[in-house]
Amino acid sequence: MWTGSAMPSAAFHHLGNRTDSTENLSIWNWGDGRMDDDTMDKVHNKRNVHGDGGLYVGGVWLDTSEVAERIKARGDGAHHDRPCERSQSRVCAAKPDGSYDVIIIGAGCIGSAIARELSKTTASVLILEAADDVTQGATKGNSGIVHAGFDDKPGTNRAKYCWPGNQLFPALDRELHFGFERAGSLVIAKTDDDVKALVELMARGKKNGVKNLRIVLREELLLLEPHVDKDAIAALLAPDAGTITPYEYTIALAENAVQNGVELRLRREVVAINKRGAGAGELFSVEARHWETPSVAEKLPAFQAAMDAAGGVAWSPSPGTVMGGPAVREVYRARHIINAGGCVSDKIAAMVGDTSFKVKPRMGEYILLSKAEGPKSRHVLFPAPHPVYGKGVIVQTTLWGNLILGPTARDTLKKDEASGEYVVDQAVRDEKTDDIMAYILMKCRKLVPNFNAGNTIHTFAGVRAKNTTGDWVIGPLAGVPGFINAASIDSPGIAASPAIALDIVTMLQAAGLQTIPDPKFIPYRAPIFRPKDGYKGLKMTPDIEDAWSCKDPRSNVVCKCERVTEAEVVDACRRSLPIDSTQAIRKRTRAGMGHCQGDPDNYCCEQRVAAIIARETGLAYEEVGTRPWPASSMMPKRIFDKADLQHVRELNEDGRSVTLAGAAL
Numbered sequence: 202m203w204t205g206s207a208m209p210s211a212a213f214h215h216l217g218n219r220t221d222s223t224e225n226l227s228i229w230n231w232g233d234g235r236m237d238d239d240t241m242d243k244v245h246n247k248r249n250v251h252g253d254g255g256l257y258v259g260g261v262w263l264d265t266s267e268v269a270e271r272i273k274a275r276g277d278g279a280h281h282d283r284p285c286e287r288s289q290s291r292v293c294a295a296k297p298d299g300s301y302d303v304i305i306i307g308a309g310c311i312g313s314a315i316a317r318e319l320s321k322t323t324a325s326v327l328i329l330e331a332a333d334d335v336t337q338g339a340t341k342g343n344s345g346i347v348h349a350g351f352d353d354k355p356g357t358n359r360a361k362y363c364w365p366g367n368q369l370f371p372a373l374d375r376e377l378h379f380g381f382e383r384a385g386s387l388v389i390a391k392t393d394d395d396v397k398a399l400v401e402l403m404a405r406g407k408k409n410g411v412k413n414l415r416i417v418l419r420e421e422l423l424l425l426e427p428h429v430d431k432d433a434i435a436a437l438l439a440p441d442a443g444t445i446t447p448y449e450y451t452i453a454l455a456e457n458a459v460q461n462g463v464e465l466r467l468r469r470e471v472v473a474i475n476k477r478g479a480g481a482g483e484l485f486s487v488e489a490r491h492w493e494t495p496s497v498a499e500k501l502p503a504f505q506a507a508m509d510a511a512g513g514v515a516w517s518p519s520p521g522t523v524m525g526g527p528a529v530r531e532v533y534r535a536r537h538i539i540n541a542g543g544c545v546s547d548k549i550a551a552m553v554g555d556t557s558f559k560v561k562p563r564m565g566e567y568i569l570l571s572k573a574e575g576p577k578s579r580h581v582l583f584p585a586p587h588p589v590y591g592k593g594v595i596v597q598t599t600l601w602g603n604l605i606l607g608p609t610a611r612d613t614l615k616k617d618e619a620s621g622e623y624v625v626d627q628a629v630r631d632e633k634t635d636d637i638m639a640y641i642l643m644k645c646r647k648l649v650p651n652f653n654a655g656n657t658i659h660t661f662a663g664v665r666a667k668n669t670t671g672d673w674v675i676g677p678l679a680g681v682p683g684f685i686n687a688a689s690i691d692s693p694g695i696a697a698s699p700a701i702a703l704d705i706v707t708m709l710q711a712a713g714l715q716t717i718p719d720p721k722f723i724p725y726r727a728p729i730f731r732p733k734d735g736y737k738g739l740k741m742t743p744d745i746e747d748a749w750s751c752k753d754p755r756s757n758v759v760c761k762c763e764r765v766t767e768a769e770v771v772d773a774c775r776r777s778l779p780i781d782s783t784q785a786i787r788k789r790t791r792a793g794m795g796h797c798q799g800d801p802d803n804y805c806c807e808q809r810v811a812a813i814i815a816r817e818t819g820l821a822y823e824e825v826g827t828r829p830w831p832a833s834s835m836m837p838k839r840i841f842d843k844a845d846l847q848h849v850r851e852l853n854e855d856g857r858s859v860t861l862a863g864a865a866l
């Protein structure tokens with residue numbers, strides 16, 4: 202087997218033959234049958250896991266055959282015969298004069314949810330996204346909990362939008378099929394003071410309109426959660442809390458928005474906004490830097506021409522990513538601007554003179570365990586709340602069956618008493634990885650003592666867009682008609698996103714946007730991943746030289762751990778969003794998400810995926826973007842060896858109590 206880090210292109214010399222066979226692929230024709238229950242029970246202990254013999258749709262479990270029927274009845278997910286152009290969607294939504302009704306800055310869950318709502322109308326909408334794909338900001342690295350909304354301070358924007366957003370998820374998932382499980386959540390109490398906190402939380406939840414909350418006592422709790430710490434005495438149950446995979450949710454929103462006429466431009470960093478004057482007919486002009494990776498930029502004639510005409514600039518994002526390269530200046534015009542820039546939303550607001558808030562990023566790190574640990578929790582398990590540091594360090598099983606531990610909550614900025622300015626907290630920045638991991642493990646052991654930390658497969662982090670006002674900044678900006686903030690939205694921003702999107706559309710209407718319903722709007726989108734029945738009907742080619750010997754792309758496995766097929770990768774490539782990296786495919790199909798994390802000594806799944814992207818897009822194999830490393834991982838290596846895993850086990854077993862700078866005790 203080939204085990205190097207770059208793929209010899211000879212291994213894929215016959216890829217060209219494949220295009221015909223995938224052209225008329227009916228992705229939803231996967232047949233019947235269930236997985237071998239004995240085998241899967243050993244792993245999942247009878248807990249349904251998204252993708253194994255069925256899918257969660259709208260909060261409930263559907264077997265493979267039921268899912269197939271529903272999807273067939275509701276369209277095919279708009280599978281095109283070829284991928285779209287580099288860095289932009291197929292459609293141009295501009296009006297005849299080249300302007301747009303609305304420009305949305307940022308394609309996280311907030312920008313994408315707003316775009317999808319607007320795609321139900323005939324308004325012309327453009328999304329400008331600085332990164333090389335949608336959902337690359339806070340929406341990528343978080344817990345994916347559709348919170349019920351009981352802990353948010355009444356009267357805040359968090360409290361206003363969370364429960365209504367939560368209630369919109371079942372219907373949204375029945376249309377978009379990103380996968381939504383109504384797992385429910387439990388806040389665990391171990392002391393009398395904790396129980397008092399549960400009562401307060403329940404009262405707060407009622408004020409926020411949250412329904413179905415109740416306190417369960419120890420006996421019932423142990424039935425609901427057999428692995429919870431036996432010192433637990435009660436818990437607050439919120440049955441409406443749910444679990445999604447946040448990037449799959451956002452991809453589904455953006456895909457459907459674009460399918461319905463929204464234009465998306467990637468690799469566009471907004472750097473300046475010129476305010477329109479007082480006249481009602483005047484437009485905003487938005488200046489963006491369009492960047493491309495150097496070797497691809499050379500091959501894009503329009504990009505080169507723009508470089509020659511205007512002189513290029515260098516684009517250099519944060520270290521540790523694969524993004525960066527030459528950039529050209531572009532200008533877009535629109536009547537309305539939505540600022541959905543997440544952690545950068547304060548800088549975008551400042552471009553039109555709004556300096557009323559400053560983002561104070563709060564780090565959140567996670568440890569991800571394999572699916573063997575998934576049965577250790579059924580609900581989302583929270584500790585009794587800390588008065589300042591949010592929801593605490595959580596144990597939960599993801600939609601896809603992994604146990605996830607975390608996040609931390611570490612404030613990266615602190616106020617300099619002398620100057621009054623926020624400055625980087627050096628102690629937080631320099632915190633040792635071992636201490637961060639030991640802290641997460643320590644906190645999670647108090648909820649579920651018996652997980653096996655030796656089954657760690659990955660670590661990652663996200664950054665919350667906390668800000669100096671203490672609440673989300675949502676609404677029209679006084680004095681700048683047409684500019685609306687959907688800014689600085691930290692947790693529970695995902696849960697709230699569908700409700701925020703509806704409200705932003707109302708604000709746009711109040712600001713003069715005509716929202717005529719589009720009769721051609723198609724609400725449905727098929728999932729990319731097809732449920733599998735064990736390995737039934739799938740063919741593996743351990744020797745990578747045989748990677749394309751399997752004649753049927755629906756059987757040809759490209760990722761062994763997650764049972765991803767060539768057909769699913771092709772489907773992802775040919776949808777409405779541009780694809781040019783294995784990272785983008787990883788988020789859409791799970792190729793590389795499994796316990797081997799794409800280990801070339803195992804199955805070379807990243808190389809297989811890169812070859813398919815190259816074939817589909819016409820990029821050279823070497824030009825396909827790969828998974829960035831270390832990106833947000835805490836571990837020094839992507840593939841853990843036995844010594845690494847033993848180290849994590851020891852961190853868990855040494856039982857020490859750890860404190861972290863900038864975090865809760």
Ligand SMILES: Cc1cc2nc3c(=O)[nH]c(=O)nc-3n(C[C@H](O)[C@H](O)[C@H](O)COP(=O)(O)OP(=O)(O)OC[C@H]3O[C@@H](n4cnc5c(N)ncnc54)[C@H](O)[C@@H]3O)c2cc1C
Pocket residue numbers: 306307308309310311312329330331332335336337338339340341342343344345346347348469470471472541542543544545546549564565566608662663664665666687689690691692693694695696697
């Ligand atoms: C550790 C952690 C755990 C969390 N857990 C949960 C949870 O369980 N449930 C929940 O509901 N919420 C949770 N959240 C909060 C949730 O992740 C956020 O509220 C949500 O993702 C915010 O989405 P957004 O679209 O506003 O921001 P982002 O996802 O950050 O999107 C902003 C986008 O704007 C782009 N952008 C920035 N600057 C520019 C520019 N100049 N030009 C063009 N584009 C630009 C960025 O590239 C990015 O794609 C958590 C957050 C963290 C960090």
